[in-house]
Amino acid sequence: MASFATKLELILKALSISRGRAAAEMGVDKPLVGRWVSGAVHPSARSLERLTVWIAGYQAGFSLLDWDVDIAELAKRFGVTTPPTLRLRPDDVLEPLLAAPLIEEARDNVARRGWAYEGFWRSTRPSALAPGKFIREHLMISCNGGGAMVIALGAVKMRLDGYAVLFDNQMLAFVADSENTNLVFAILNLVARLKAEVLDGLTLTRLADSSGSPVAEPVLLERVGDLSGNDDADKATFEALCAQSTVIPGESVPDDVRRHLCRDFGPTAFANGGELLLVMRASQSMARGPLFEPPSGA
Secondary structure: OOOHHHHHHHHHHOOOOOHHHHHHHHHOOOOHHHHHHHHOOOOOOHHHHHHHHHHHOOOOOHHHHHHHHHHHHHHHHOOOOOOOOOOHEEEEHOOOOOOOHHHHHHHHHHHHHHHHHEEEEEEEEOOOOOOOOEEEEEEEEEOOOOEEEEEEEOOOOEEEEEEEEEOOOOEEEEOOOOOOOOOOEEEEOOOOOOOOOOEEEEEEEEEOOOOOEEEEEEEEEEEOOOOOOOOOHHHHHHHHHHHOOOOHHHHHOOOHHHHOOOOOOOHHHOOOOOOOOOOOOOHOOOOEEOOOOOOOOO
């Protein structure tokens, strides 16, 4: 079921009414309508009644019950043959997967700490198909209202889009391309209180071989820039970064990062006090905030 925010955006588009005009005609603040459409907040009972009466002035017979119909039926009632192309809202993604209390927790976590992870990132991971080499890709992470953050991951001739949620001290992320032939799941270690500069964790994806073999890999993310707040400018920056993504030789990766990503595990390592399975323990994580630089001359 599509979220309230998605339905409201569809209605405004179908009526060709801007958020500012809607706010003025209802006698509410424009930012409030924006938060309704973004999914950041849900109207109170009184505001929902006012909104419904206002819409009924344009669409006779519209009532509170209409908010409960599915998106296709709602589009039909407003004379839209096909619903306008809308990116899924974060809560649209979460509602089929998580119970309401978990969605609320995810929303609170994003509202409280999402700012710490927004930005442009460069990822480094071992290449499963070219042993000894590493793959560098780029990500753009942003808040978009609701309980999930929006993620774009790209390299040359490859773009994946998806979402991430924050739980405890971890980010759980999923991205896929438009045809769902490339899928990546990730669990990343986060930082407390500070703005994140480095993240690490594990990814699960499919090899580009004939059978799409599943493969798990450690990954390190390094912040390379902050969002500007201008969507077009940020998209242009992301595209420029994606053009820099490449496969690099092992010697181009700092020794501590290479050791962190190419760890030994399995029965032999376990017998010698190491890990039996591929694990990225928080105690060994390289995730951090900004490095402290003492004043010059100190």
